[in-house]
Amino acid sequence: MTxxxxxxxxxxxxxxxxxxxxxxxxxxxxxxPGFERVKMLLGNGLIxxxxxxxxxxxxxxxxxxxxxxxxxxxxxxxxxCDRRALHWAELAANGQTCNITSETxxxxxxxxxxxxxSSDYETRILTAGDNPFAFLSRDSTRDLSVVMKVRQxxxxxxxxxxxxxxxxxxxEFDFLSMYLQxxxxxxxxxxxxxxxxxxxxxxxxxxxTSANTLNWVWYxxxxxxxxxxxxxxxxxxxxxxxxxxxxDSLAAMQYTQQVLEEALRLYPPVWLFTRRxxxxxxxxxxxxxxxxxxxxxxxxLHRTGHYWPDPDQFDPDRFAPTDKxxxxxxxxxxxxxxxxCLGEYFSFLEMKVHLGLLLPRFRMDVVEAAEPxxxxxxxxxxxxxxxxxxxxx
Numbered sequence: 265m266t267x268x269x270x271x272x273x274x275x276x277x278x279x280x281x282x283x284x285x286x287x288x289x290x291x292x293x294x295x296x297p298g299f300e301r302v303k304m305l306l307g308n309g310l311i312x313x314x315x316x317x318x319x320x321x322x323x324x325x326x327x328x329x330x331x332x333x334x335x336x337x338x339x340x341x342x343x344x345c346d347r348r349a350l351h352w353a354e355l356a357a358n359g360q361t362c363n364i365t366s367e368t369x370x371x372x373x374x375x376x377x378x379x380x381x382s383s384d385y386e387t388r389i390l391t392a393g394d395n396p397f398a399f400l401s402r403d404s405t406r407d408l409s410v411v412m413k414v415r416q417x418x419x420x421x422x423x424x425x426x427x428x429x430x431x432x433x434x435x436e437f438d439f440l441s442m443y444l445q446x447x448x449x450x451x452x453x454x455x456x457x458x459x460x461x462x463x464x465x466x467x468x469x470x471x472x473t474s475a476n477t478l479n480w481v482w483y484x485x486x487x488x489x490x491x492x493x494x495x496x497x498x499x500x501x502x503x504x505x506x507x508x509x510x511x512d513s514l515a516a517m518q519y520t521q522q523v524l525e526e527a528l529r530l531y532p533p534v535w536l537f538t539r540r541x542x543x544x545x546x547x548x549x550x551x552x553x554x555x556x557x558x559x560x561x562x563x564x565l566h567r568t569g570h571y572w573p574d575p576d577q578f579d580p581d582r583f584a585p586t587d588k589x590x591x592x593x594x595x596x597x598x599x600x601x602x603x604x605c606l607g608e609y610f611s612f613l614e615m616k617v618h619l620g621l622l623l624p625r626f627r628m629d630v631v632e633a634a635e636p637x638x639x640x641x642x643x644x645x646x647x648x649x650x651x652x653x654x655x656x657x
Contacts, residue, residue, distance in 0.1 A: 271555060271556065271557055272553065272555075272556045272557070273556065273557040273558070273559065274550075274552065274556065274557070274558055274559070275559040275560075275561075276558060276559070276560055277560075277561070277564055277565055277568060278549075279565065279571060279594035280548070281547050281548065281549075282560050282565065282594065282596070282600075283594070283600060284547065285539065285545075285547075285558065285560070286537075286560075286596070286599060286600040286601040286603070287600055287601035287602075288601075289545050290601045290602055290603065292541055292542065292543050292544075292545045292552075293539035293540065293541050293542065293545075293558065294314040294315070294539065294540050294542055295312060295314055295538065295539065295540070296537075296538030296539045296540040296557050296558060296559075297538050297540070297557055298536075298538050298642075299312055299538070301642070302642065304411045305410065305411050305414055305464075305468070306414075306461060306464050306465045306468060307457075307460065307461030307464060307465070308458075308461050309321070309461040309462045309464060309465030309466075310322060310325060310462060310465050310606070311465050311469060312465075320448050321458070321462060322602070322606075323448065323449075324443075324446035324447065324448055324454065325443065325446065325462065325606060326606060327442065327446070328439055328442035328443060328446070329606045329607060329609065329610060331511070331609060333437075333442065334609055334610045334613060335511050335613075336437050337379050337437075337438075337610075338509065338511075338613070338617065340375060340378050340379055341375060341613070341614050341617040341618070342506060342509065342617065342621065343378075344371055344374050344375045344378070345371075345617060345618055345621045345622055346621075347374070348367065348370075348371050348618075348622060349621070349622060349625060349626075351367075352367075352622070352626050352654050353656060355654050356626070356654040356655055356656050357656075361631055361651045361652065361653055361654075362628065362651065362652050362653070362654045363649050363650075363651055364479060364482045364483070364628065364649075364650050364651070364652045365479045365646055365649035365650050366401070366402070366649060368474075368475045368476075368478040368479045368482070369401030369402075369471070369475040369479075370398075370401055371475070371478070371618065372401075372470075372471035372472075372474040372475035372478070372614070373395070373397060373398070373400060373401045373467075373471040373475070374395075375471070375474075375614055376466070376467055376470035376471045377389065377395075377397060377467065378438075379438060379439055379470075379610075380438055380439040380440050380463065380466060380467065380470075381424065381434065381438060381440055382434045382436035382437070382438040382440075382441075383434040383436060384424055384433050384434045384440075387433075387434075388420070388423075388424050388427075388433070389420070396417060396420065397417065397467065399413055400467070400468060400471070401471065401475065414464060417464075418460050418464070421460055421463055421464070422456060422460060424440070425440075425444075425456055425459055425460070425463075426456075428440060428441070428444055429444065439466060440463070443459060443462060443463070444459070466607075469605075469607065470607055470610075472533060472643055473533045473534075473597075473598075473605070473607070473611050474611045474614055474615055476531065476533040476643060476644065476645060477524065477527055477528055477531070477533065477611075477615060478615055478618060478619075479645075479646065479650060480527045480530070480531040480646075481523060481524065481527045481615070481619065482628050482650075482652065483630065483636065483646075483650050483652075484523075484526075484527055484530075484578050485523070485623070485628075486628050486629055486630045486652060487578075487630065488578060491523060491578075491580060492623065492627075494519055495519060495520055495523060495619060495623055496623055496624050498517055498518075498519045498520055499517070499520070499619070499620040499621075499623060499624050500624055502514075502516045502517050502620070503517075503620045503621065503624075506621070509617070509620075511613075514613060514616045514617065514620070517616055517620060518584075518585070519580065520616050520619055520620065521583070521612065521616070522580040522581065522582075522583040522584060523580045523619075524612060524615050524616070524619075525580075525583045525595070526578060526579065526580040526582060526583060527578075528595075528597040529566045529572070529582070529595060529597070530566065530567070530576075530578060531563075531644055532562040532563055532566060532596075532597040532644060533597065533643045533644055534562065534597070534599075534643060534644075535561060535562060535563035535640060535643070535644040536559065536560070536561050536562075536563070536640075537559075537560040537561070537562070537599065538557065538558065538559055538560075539557075539558040539560070540555065540556070540557055540558070541553065541554055541555065541556045541558065542554060542555070562596045562597055563644060565594050565596065566594070566595065566596075566597075571592070571593055571594055572593060624657065625656060625657060626654050626655065626656060626657065627654070627655045627656075627657055628652040628653070628654055628655075629652060629653045629655070630650075630652055631651040631652060631653055632651065636648065636650055
């Protein structure tokens with residue numbers, strides 16, 4: 265099709281072509297339409313940047329997300345689960361409902377903020393008693409009012425950065441300490457402006473994927489008690505208590521991984537990718553000329569019956585270990601290729617800890633029988649918050 269501005273545009277839903285564009289041919293494309301609003305919110309961080317700026321940032325940030333470093337944050341994950349458990353127990357004791365959409369957002373936002381700032385979260389961010397970042401988990405519109413609130417927060421972040429550079433503030437391990445230590449090939453660190461953009465990118469991207477996924481997971485397992493039973497058995501086997509929590513015990517939770525992947529197949533948080541070609545790309549069936557907009561949708565690809573039989577059915581056993589090549593069943597919730605999300609392992613780890621510690625203790629029953637409607641905004645969300653009735657097991 266040709267857009268009103270005269271630019272040609274293609275929507276591509278062929279798995280092989282999607283993979284080729286995101287992997288082998290990625291250098292022929294920049295970020296596409298729709299990222300202007302994201303750039304207003306996050307600046308020129310890793311999600312938005314292209315070319316040499318992106319390559320430099322990616323190389324500098326990647327070490328922070330090594331498995332060894334992510335494992336050092338597991339205690340933070342446990343602490344955030346403990347605080348949710350106390351709140352949910354109170355709701356259950358009083359016979360109150362639980363806004364699971366809000367709860368998973370609060371959990372993921374608190375977790376990423378502590379993972380970035382460690383004790384500075386308590387001493388610098390919560391100084392007024394409230395979390396000034398809370399609007400990010402409450403307001404999904406990402407309109408100009410949200411952009412203005414984010415810009416106000418940058419002043420707070422800059423003051424924390426300045427103190428850290430001066431040797432004040434937390435000296436614990438966290439993502440900020442790793443970002444401050446990062447240097448490029450010439451030995452240059454991030455400037456304050458670059459660091460602000462990368463921190464805002466990490467805060468927003470770091471909580472939204474996990475928050476949205478956990479929201480859907482709780483809903484799905486409430487509708488499928490057989491799945492919940494299998495998850496509980498697995499958690500009791502590998503996490504009989506908190507002291508048993510380790511990277512190995514979490515890696516052994518294969519069925520939990522399958523449930524998370526199936527939820528991400530049905531409800532990928534980033535439901536639409538866009539690219540814009542900057543040179544000719546010759547695909548199998550057609551050519552993509554320079555300055556062409558490309559649209560790729562994980563949501564539609566994941567629900568295409570050619571690749572996924574009964575695509576709308578929730579079935580975690582789709583992801584049971586098999587010898588079938590994954591390329592035959594396209595699954596791209598975290599994208600593919602060089603721009604694949606750096607936080608993928610961190611996200612899966614926190615979600616496994618969350619389910620492994622909380623599901624054996626709490627049963628969540630859906631309050632409304634109707635299936636939630638979807639909101640296709642920057643991220644895929646439930647159009648209305650999902651409410652559930654918690655019960656201690």
